[in-house]
Amino acid sequence: MTAIRAAVVSEKAGPFTIEDVEIDDPRPDEVRVRIVGTGVCHTDAIVRDQVYPTPLPAVLGHEGAGVVEQVGSASAPCGPEIMSSCR
Numbered sequence: 001m002t003a004i005r006a007a008v009v010s011e012k013a014g015p016f017t018i019e020d021v022e023i024d025d026p027r028p029d030e031v032r033v034r035i036v037g038t039g040v041c042h043t044d045a046i047v048r049d050q051v052y053p054t055p056l057p058a059v060l061g062h063e064g065a066g067v068v069e070q071v072g073s074a075s076a077p078c079g080p081e082i083m084s085s086c087r
C-alpha cells in the first residue's frame with residue numbers, strides 16, 4: 001500500500017476534494033506513476049455527474065504527466081516520464 005493525495009469525488013455532482021488515500025501496489029500488468037501535473041477535463045465532469053455511471057467515491061483526473069515509480073512484474077520496461085490523455 002502507498003499513501004497518495006488525490007482528487008476524489010464522493011457523490012453525484014459533488015465537489016472534487018483533495019484527500020489522502022491509499023492505493024495497492026501495481027498488479028502485474030500495471031505501473032504506478034507519481035503525477036506531477038494534471039487537468040480536469042469534461043470526461044471527469046461527466047463522470048462526477050454520473051452521465052457515465054461510475055461507482056463513487058472515485059479518483060478522477062486522467063490527463064496528467066508524471067514519473068514512473070513502480071512497475072508490475074509482467075509490465076514491459078518503460079521510460080521514467082509518462083503522459084496520459086484522452087482522445
Ligand SMILES: [Zn+2]
Pocket residue numbers: 041042043044062063085086
Ligand atoms: Zn480527458
